[in-house]
Amino acid sequence: MAVLFGGRSSEHAVSCVTAAGVLQAIDTTKYDVVPIGIAKNGQWSLVSANPAEWSLRAATLPEVPVSEESVVLSSQDGSRELVAHAAGSLPRSLGRVDVVLPLLHGPFGEDGTLQGLLEMADVRYVGAGVLASAVGMDKHYMKVVFEAAGLTVGPYEVITARQWLRDPQACLDRAGALDFPLFVKPARAGSSMGITRVTDPADLPAAIEAARLHDPKVVVEAGITGREIEVAVLQGRGTEDPRTSQPGEVAVQDGGHEWYDFEAKYVDGAAAELSCPADLPADVSARVRSLAGTAFDSVGGEGLSRVDFFYTPDGQLIINEINTMPGFTPISMYPQMWAKSGLPYSELIDELISLALDRKTGLR
Structure with a gap:
């Protein structure tokens, strides 16, 4: 399997940090992992599988370097082969790819473009398909779809x-x-x-x-006055409904963060605290989990998503957004919520890969 990270978007470093967490936890006795980094110029290359290479080091943001050797995904029908090319050398095969774990955030990775490439190459991959990825990336059309599904969005x-x-x-x-x-x-x-x-x-x-x-x-x-409630969603097996975690609540701690910004999410591990399960009435907890499943289905979600809500003082649940490739960093909320709901990190990765292998490419 190929673990794909980095990318051309402004979230390049976040993708690298996510990959560090996954590479640390993935079962390498079960999976033959090929780590492929995408530099900021779009070049694919074979990179180190050492998680320390891609984690935050003294708050320095990691970056995939440009390499003398590029990796391409074969365009031959049904090949699914990764091939490395370098000037003055013969191409070398890195093997056939059964599944891709695309740990990319932002445009050119999370927005349906990469998913379209993998569909055309007939390669299975973890996570949302082309349409769900595109809708989930665009906060405008996301809201349009949510409203059509009967969900409440803010002004x-x-x-x-x-x-x-x-x-x-x-x-x-x-x-x-x-x-x-x-x-x-x-x-x-x-x-x-x-x-x-x-x-x-x-x-x-x-x-x-x-x-x-x-x-x-x-x-x-x-701005909406309310508590920030998040739910982790995992695709159901076969015809089963989406699975939802216990709801979690994000509380930004004192220390210079007015809201849940980039530093609080990825750099300052003490900036935000997750309470899971969130302290909610039982009926509200059940309702927010149901609404998270509705949001997942409304965009045609597959694999995984994190759905964020505001719970207002008058009892409303207002949906903020869906993230079809949430972060997997050590302080990311998605894996934390599943861990607190009884599904540990390594088992979560296993389940996501298994779901991807069970899913065909193309129309479904």
Whole structure:
């Protein structure tokens, strides 16, 4: 099996750290692991399987280097072969790939593009398919799908590149009409990249430009007063419904983090605390798990997802987002919630690989 990580997106380092966790936990007596890193320029290469190479070292972000030898996935029908190429050398085979574990976050990895490539190569892979990955990556269309499925979403506005360039004031007027604080986000990025919390309308243009550095399409969301509740979802076997973990609650600790930002998620292990199961009434716990399953099904989810909600003081459960490839870092919430629900990390990885091997490529 190939473990694929790195990538061209701004979440390159997060992907590497996720891979470090998986490489540390995966059963190498059961799986012949081929670690493939994708450099920021898009080059695929064979890289070290040593987790220490890809973990955070003194808060230094890891990066897949450009290599003299590139790896390609054979385009021959049914081959599924990884082939290494270097200038002045004959190509060498790295073997046939039965399944890919794509630990990529953000565009060119989590957004359906890589999934489409693997479908065309007839290679099984862990996680969501093309459509679910694309919808789950785009916070705009994600909300449209959720609303169509009867889920409650918070107030928001979408600012496209054309709208911003043609009439920025009209965009500011629409966004400024939402209740502050606002969260200004790139529509197709994750791991809190490019997100700004805005409390003053005067800061809104700069926040939009900061988000546009990651994506020309921007989503502006009204701040919601409520507890942050997360549910880990795992695809059911055969015709079974999706499986859901006990709900977890994220509490950002004092120490300079106003909200659950990148540093709190990936760098500062003491910045956030997960309570799982969350202290919720039994009926609310059951309801949020059911809604998480609905969200998973609404986008056509497969494999895994983490679904995030706000539980408001008046008892509403407002869906925030679905993440079709949640982080697997040592402090990531998805594996923690499953561990606290009785499915340890290594067994979770096993189950995800097994689900992928049982699933055919193509239309399903």
